[in-house]
Amino acid sequence: GIQVEQSPPDLILQEGANSTLRCNFSDSVNNLQWFHQNPWGQLINLFYIPSGTKQNGRLSATTVATERYSLLYISSSQTTDSGVYFCAVLNTGANSKLTFGKGITLSVRP
């Protein structure tokens, strides 16, 4: 099956810093999403982005499907950005489930 690798596995930032989170995948996809799991365990949709670039406030994402990667940018980080960030993909030709990466644990310190 498709492999999803996220990097770095852990990230510690000082409040106000910027960061880039990466998601690499091993095959073509027709669905890619970024999620944030907050400290209470809730999975929050950040972006549905199978290709192209989107922005939402301090967050933006870019997927280059032909090169099999996606990037999530966090600017001016805040302590509330802490948590785990997951990338999930749907392999082209599949339709039953998203395959999740292992996640990136982000800690933003005040």
Next chain:
Amino acid sequence: EAQVTQNPRYLITVTGKKLTVTCSQNMNHEYMSWYRQDPGLGLRQIYYSMNVEVTDKGDVPEGYKVSRKEKRNFPLILESPSPNQTSLYFCASSLIKLTGELFFGEGSRLTVL
């Protein structure tokens, strides 16, 4: 408000006592799915449903049952829970198959003693 609602959010039970985790969505989505999340193992799919009366096994279906009698509801049934089913469970839904965005419920934290 568009949402996926799970109940209960927290539950402690004992081995062998049947339980049901309910899941309901108000977005008229065709696709629904259950995942469990465990430390070191990530998110794994238990069952999914493409539409009413259509269900299929995911990666880890053993010990679980589901039903999809109505479009909005997709309950997860543990007939005889065991301690290895202690986990964080998520229900999710999407409009049609997975061609669009997948939305998750808030999660149900289950402990089986």
